Amino acid sequence: MPSSLPSESLPTAADVADAAGRLTGVAVRTPLLESDSLNRLVGGRVLVKAEVLQRTGSFKIRGAYNHICRLDAATRGRGIVSHSSGNHAQGVAAAAAMIGVNATIVMPADAPTIKVDSTRAYGAEIVFYDRYREVRDEVARRLAETLGAHLVPPYEDPWIIAGQGTVGLELAEQAAAAGARLDAVVVPCGGGGLIAGCALALATHAPGVPVHGVEPDAFDDTRRSLAAGERQSNPAGARSICDALLVPTPGALTFAINRRLLAGIVTIRDDDARHAMRAAARTLKLVIEPGGAAALAAVLAGRFDVRGKTVAVVASGGNVDPTYLAQVLAAPDASSGTNRS
Amino acid sequence: MPSSLPSESLPTAADVADAAGRLTGVAVRTPLLESDSLNRLVGGRVLVKAEVLQRTGSFKIRGAYNHICRLDAATRGRGIVSHSSGNHAQGVAAAAAMIGVNATIVMPADAPTIKVDSTRAYGAEIVFYDRYREVRDEVARRLAETLGAHLVPPYEDPWIIAGQGTVGLELAEQAAAAGARLDAVVVPCGGGGLIAGCALALATHAPGVPVHGVEPDAFDDTRRSLAAGERQSNPAGARSICDALLVPTPGALTFAINRRLLAGIVTIRDDDARHAMRAAARTLKLVIEPGGAAALAAVLAGRFDVRGKTVAVVASGGNVDPTYLAQVLAAPDASSGTNRS
Numbered sequence: 001m002p003s004s005l006p007s008e009s010l011p012t013a014a015d016v017a018d019a020a021g022r023l024t025g026v027a028v029r030t031p032l033l034e035s036d037s038l039n040r041l042v043g044g045r046v047l048v049k050a051e052v053l054q055r056t057g058s059f060k061i062r063g064a065y066n067h068i069c070r071l072d073a074a075t076r077g078r079g080i081v082s083h084s085s086g087n088h089a090q091g092v093a094a095a096a097a098m099i100g101v102n103a104t105i106v107m108p109a110d111a112p113t114i115k116v117d118s119t120r121a122y123g124a125e126i127v128f129y130d131r132y133r134e135v136r137d138e139v140a141r142r143l144a145e146t147l148g149a150h151l152v153p154p155y156e157d158p159w160i161i162a163g164q165g166t167v168g169l170e171l172a173e174q175a176a177a178a179g180a181r182l183d184a185v186v187v188p189c190g191g192g193g194l195i196a197g198c199a200l201a202l203a204t205h206a207p208g209v210p211v212h213g214v215e216p217d218a219f220d221d222t223r224r225s226l227a228a229g230e231r232q233s234n235p236a237g238a239r240s241i242c243d244a245l246l247v248p249t250p251g252a253l254t255f256a257i258n259r260r261l262l263a264g265i266v267t268i269r270d271d272d273a274r275h276a277m278r279a280a281a282r283t284l285k286l287v288i289e290p291g292g293a294a295a296l297a298a299v300l301a302g303r304f305d306v307r308g309k310t311v312a313v314v315a316s317g318g319n320v321d322p323t324y325l326a327q328v329l330a331a332p333d334a335s336s337g338t339n340r341s
Numbered sequence: 342m343p344s345s346l347p348s349e350s351l352p353t354a355a356d357v358a359d360a361a362g363r364l365t366g367v368a369v370r371t372p373l374l375e376s377d378s379l380n381r382l383v384g385g386r387v388l389v390k391a392e393v394l395q396r397t398g399s400f401k402i403r404g405a406y407n408h409i410c411r412l413d414a415a416t417r418g419r420g421i422v423s424h425s426s427g428n429h430a431q432g433v434a435a436a437a438a439m440i441g442v443n444a445t446i447v448m449p450a451d452a453p454t455i456k457v458d459s460t461r462a463y464g465a466e467i468v469f470y471d472r473y474r475e476v477r478d479e480v481a482r483r484l485a486e487t488l489g490a491h492l493v494p495p496y497e498d499p500w501i502i503a504g505q506g507t508v509g510l511e512l513a514e515q516a517a518a519a520g521a522r523l524d525a526v527v528v529p530c531g532g533g534g535l536i537a538g539c540a541l542a543l544a545t546h547a548p549g550v551p552v553h554g555v556e557p558d559a560f561d562d563t564r565r566s567l568a569a570g571e572r573q574s575n576p577a578g579a580r581s582i583c584d585a586l587l588v589p590t591p592g593a594l595t596f597a598i599n600r601r602l603l604a605g606i607v608t609i610r611d612d613d614a615r616h617a618m619r620a621a622a623r624t625l626k627l628v629i630e631p632g633g634a635a636a637l638a639a640v641l642a643g644r645f646d647v648r649g650k651t652v653a654v655v656a657s658g659g660n661v662d663p664t665y666l667a668q669v670l671a672a673p674d675a676s677s678g679t680n681r682s
Binding site for chain 1: 369371374377381393394396397398455459462463619622623625627628629659663664666667668669670671
């Protein structure tokens with residue numbers, strides 16, 4: 001795989017600012033929240049960018065809307081196809097509905113029911129595939145060809161990355177408005193679109209503040225790719241409860257940005273994500289899904305040390321089935337990292 | 342009991358505006374949230390004033406801080422006492438800590454653990470009483486006399502009411518900024534301080550918009566008081582899961598305002614509150630405690646009809662034990678009102 005791309009194909013901070021203008025009145029300017037209890041728990045100041053409060057329950061509508069806006073009328077008229085473990089699906093479905101474009105979404109058969117139902121409720125058609133036996137990119141590409149439709153990628157696209165980057169732009173503005181001097185920003189990392197966009201925005205709007213990614217232990221493709229200097233894949237059959245972060249390999253575009261701008265990657269266990277979901281409900285009063293809680297999990301588990309520091313974490317999504325959330329909330333906090341609560 | 346008070350003892354919209362100035366940078370300007378899924382569910386537009394995201398997890402710090410700020414230095418120096426089922430306790434404890442005043446809080450022995458622990462974490466002393474055998478006002482008054490301390494009432498005070506009213510002031514400003522024309526505002530009602538303050542603010546900043554209260558079926562003292570034209574008490578031994586809303590009788594001050602400004606009161610069952618907690622977790626990604634969910638519950642259960650309307654509801658607090666929340670989330674939605682989800 002190519003480990004670098006011509007820089008003219010990469011989005012810039014100006015593309016993020018452009019996306020921010022397009023998203024005004026469309027995406028929610030989600031609050032940057034803080035909890036005295038959470039701060040006491042970790043011995044530092046944690047600012048939480050609450051994308052769980054975003055329309056569709058995750059940041060994904062930002063990139064999806066920005067991408068679809070940039071298509072010409074003829075392309076839009078033929079409809080769009082996308083593939084997603086769920087949050088991008090809802091983002092694309094909602095954006096397509098707002099713009100008036102037909103959408104068909106390829107989803108894994110084991111996607112959380114709440115994500116499937118919500119995607120359908122926005123008016124999209126759903127086509128299922130087997131996450132462990134089929135390659136979703138191929139399923140989606142074949143479907144797009146059959147339908148003559150445009151494929152909206154989940155992260156491997158400049159307009160998508162620029163849209164997701166508005167999370168970082170807002171975060172920088174909100175931290176500055178609150179008088180907070182950030183020591184670091186910590187962001188969940190799956191395909192890498194969110195963190196790449198955030199890193200672009202922060203490099204301009206919060207220069208010098210290091211941006212760290214968080215991956216599940218079993219899906220540490222970006223961590224290994226950064227170490228190797230080229231894109232590495234995850235082993236077939238790897239499992240994690242962080243369904244929003246499970247991709248086969250980093251994107252070429254996203255990795256080209258991330259290798260240049262990220263300060264590093266830390267990893268978390270599934271138990272760390274569950275612990276963070278419990279802490280979020282108790283201290284922040286937020287429902288966060290496992291993958292969306294990855295950055296908070298890294299902080300709470302001590303994988304990323306925030307003692308004495310001011311650190312912003314992105315809580316990227318909250319689309320978790322209530323029955324699963326109930327199981328997580330009912331479980332004891334027995335084995336999660338160094339910080340207990 | 343007196344059914345009216347001299348109007349000069351009542352707070353005004355100007356007192357609310359004054360409190361808003363004092364609370365800038367102290368209380369969170371909580372977001373007014375909206376969920377496409379929730380709107381679909383009820384067939385109307387519901388704007389949720391998310392006071393669960395307030396410092397201490399409820400609106401109570403607004404009134405407590407405003408009240409303590411107004412005390413003279415000598416009074417502050419002798420410390421304060423307060424009594425509360427939990428949220429006011431945390432609000433007073435946090436406000437006292439910020440201002441540098443010693444606080445002792447009288448709490449019912451069966452208050453949720455999360456509320457007791459959080460109050461203690463703000464540095465307050467806790468004194469317990471039996472909710473069903475002792476009158477908390479008397480316990481607190483005796484304690485204040487013994488300590489020579491100042492008693493901060495939970496709702497029966499102009500500064501408290503004015504502080505809580507900043508919820509309504511912000512709500513009016515945020516709805517206007519979002520271009521939403523409100524058909525009604527629905528607010529949980531316990532002692533009546535929050536709704537009285539909101540009604541004062543809204544009468545000035547959203548004139549003509551009716552304000553409705555919501556009480557638990559078994560604690561409908563304000564509903565009956567409005568009907569009777571004078572304050573009525575709840576029967577001894579009444580029970581509800583809405584611990585934040587359980588008071589023996591409306592306040593004299595709060596009732597004097599509410600009888601003049603409220604459009605009415607609807608009531609909810611405990612099952613309606615549980616249903617609303619589930620819907621809030623799924624659609625809004627918010628943790629709301631039973632009493633804090635009362636207004637949303639009234640909307641979801643069809644007790645307050647929002648079909649085709651734009652209605653703001655106040656989600657007043659989120660301090661619920663995670664294990665209880667887990668029980669509620671795991672339970673089926675079998676018997677709650679006319680709107681299912």
